[in-house]
Amino acid sequence: MARDFPRSRRVAEQLQRELAEILRTELDDPRLRLVTVTEVQLTRDLESAKVYFTVLDPEAHALQAMTILNRAAGFIRSQLGPRMRLRLVPQLSFVYDTSVARGAWLSSLIDEAVSQSATPADDGHGD
Numbered sequence: 001m002a003r004d005f006p007r008s009r010r011v012a013e014q015l016q017r018e019l020a021e022i023l024r025t026e027l028d029d030p031r032l033r034l035v036t037v038t039e040v041q042l043t044r045d046l047e048s049a050k051v052y053f054t055v056l057d058p059e060a061h062a063l064q065a066m067t068i069l070n071r072a073a074g075f076i077r078s079q080l081g082p083r084m085r086l087r088l089v090p091q092l093s094f095v096y097d098t099s100v101a102r103g104a105w106l107s108s109l110i111d112e113a114v115s116q117s118a119t120p121a122d123d124g125h126g127d
Contacts, residue, residue, distance in 0.1 A: 012040040014084065015049060022079045027072060035065050038097045042090060049090040052097035062096045069094035 020037045034056035041050045053069065055061045069076075073092040080089050 008042045008044055008046060011046060011084075011086070012042045012049070015042070015051075015080070015090070016040045018080055018083045019051060019076065022076055022083075026079050027076075029068060029072075031061065031064055031068060034061065035069070038100065046086065046090055047088060049092055051092055051094045053094060054097045054100045066094055066096050 016037050016039065019040065023032055023035055023037065035053050036055070037051060037053050039052040041052070042048070051069075053065070055065050070093065073094065077089050077092060
């Protein structure tokens with residue numbers, strides 16, 4: 001059974017809040033204005049973190065935003081240092097979170113299936 005690590009979870013939640021604030025206030029790149037941090041996963045030793053994010057227009061901006069964020073990871077870490085009470089600020093790697101886009105796609109498929117089942121089907125009997 002997997003153990004729950006409350007400290008790493010608390011640190012990940014605080015990292016998520018601080019990263020969202022840093023992206024909003026410290027990074028002056030208009031391509032990152034539509035980025036939302038969705039989750040932070042920390043290793044147990046708190047040395048590295050995967051930061052999952054999403055963007056409003058994934059087709060146009062996801063890869064570009066991921067490249068910019070990974071290039072700016074050092075600067076972002078330097079901004080996290082004074083904000084977090086940690087001996088070591090984790091190494092950051094940014095990953096595009098496909099779950100939001102996939103959820104929207106699945107929702108549209110369900111809506112389409114429901115609308116098709118609501119229309120009367122031709123049963124082939126000519127009355």
